[in-house]
Amino acid sequence: MQRLAKLVDRFFGSLPGLLLVVVAWDAFIIASLSMFSGPVRGLGLADLLGIDLSDANRVGRIIMLYHSLAIPFIAALVYLVLDRLPFGSSPEEERRIRRSITAPVTIGYMLTSIGGMTFAYAGRNWVMHGLFLIGLSLVFYAGALLTVALWPSRRWATDPAQESHLADVPLERVAFFLTALFTLISAAIGGAAGAFFGNGFVAFLAEDIVRHDVHTLFELMIIAHLHIMLTLIDVMILLLVIRTYRVRGLVHKIVVPLTILGTIVISWATWSVMFWEGAHKVINIGSSLLLPGAIMVAIWGWAKMAREGGSWRAILRDPVRFGIFFELIFVNVVVTVPGVYTAINLETFRQEAYLAVERTILVGHWHVLATLSAVIVLFLIADRLGTRGRLRQVIGWGMLVGSSLAFVFVNLYMFRLPGQEKAWTEPFFELGIALSLLALGIFVVALLLGKGSKEP
Secondary structure (H helix, E strand, C coil): CHHHHHHHHHHHCCHHHHHHHHHHHHHHHHHHHHCCCHHHHHHCHHHHHCCCCCHHHHHHHHHHHHHHHHHHHHHHHHHHHHHHCCCCCCHHHHHHHHHHHHHHHHHHHHHHHHHHHHHHHCCCCHHHHHHHHHHHHHHHHHHHHHHHHCCCCCCCCCCCCCCCEECCEEHHHHHHHHHHHHHHHHHHHHHHHHCCECCCECCCCHHHCCCCCCCCHHHHHHHHHHHHHHHHHHHHHHHHHHHHCCCCHHHHHHHHHHHHHHHHHHHHHHHHCCCCCCHHHHHHHHHHHHHHHHHHHHHHHHHHHHHHHCCHHHHHHCHHHHHHHHHHHHHHHHHHHHHHHHHHCHHHHCCHHHHHHHHHHHHHHHHHHHHHHHHHHHHHHHHHCCCCHHHHHHHHHHHHHHHHHHHHHHHHHHCCCCCCCCHHHHHHHHHHHHHHHHHHHHHHHHHHCCCCCCCC
16 A cells, blocks of 8 residues: 555656656557557457447547547646746745646546547447546646636746846746637637537538538637647747746747747637638738747757757757757748648649648648647656656657658658559658657656656
């Protein structure tokens, strides 16, 4: 019993422990589902286990799967925010505030994943669907508490480490607060549409209705929800990188205000999709404000690593921190440039002959951005947990090389002419995925066994 109590305290008694658990949680879900997808699906394990993978329920399964993976990811961001920012005037107050948020978000993401995955893949037990909804509600509640605690005028919000201020209010804190608030609003938009399921709302995938001339209000709400949630996640990741590595000087004074402005513009524009056709043009303006900031932070980070290591070659000695800043620039190669290219040539891709090509691009574009974001967060967590030695090299280079290989060849696969065969790319991006999963598995197992890390 005493040993069990120590394990519970190790994994749930501190923010580093909670970070380890949530990484292992998502890794377990990914590992479980990898046996039923890609080249492994041909083994017939789904039929052997009686798992329904029919096309009839495909849309619902995908939606439940997305949320079962995304909500733990959101929880990881919450833990990182709680870990990096001050939340109390005294140690006791800070512990109380953090516990009030970590408890519901932890229970919430677990219920969401258990309920969602069970309902989607192990029969339509509506009790499990109820647990899924309870989990989402708890995470939303935790998000509301976090937003209140992030209010910039809190007596503990003043932070000398933050260089950008407006009337003595730290702008970095304002950016965190607005991102959390806008995430709550965006989640509520998606939840409001989902609440009408079976009563005017039918589940769908956005890539299946992109060519519809007219969309219902519910469809527009989901489209807005999908686009802005991932964007706000990426904004929060950028803010965490700025906070974690203490970006300073002119870069901080430029990037933080740009991020605030870009977040406001892109959020309001994305919500406006529900009632204004011209909102997409304004979304591009918001994106143009956010992207330069990420590039500036990446260059600043590499320069700092070079100064501390004595040369530019020193940045390659630490693949985890190098990878964080690399991904902030690499995202433009595998996401931004392909997206702009598609937008410029939209008339071509909207031709009837390009229907399958356009759908592939829509699906792949979203997945590349989501996975790249996950890689950065994994690196942030690995750095926070004090991962060192060979394990740091394995997770750093394994994930970096594997994901980059996958991203490049997935883009080569997506952009093709109608009827053109690009099956030759599949072994390459599947190898990249396999390498990434192997590095993730080694990382999780080693940390669970207490190897290769100073924390928890």
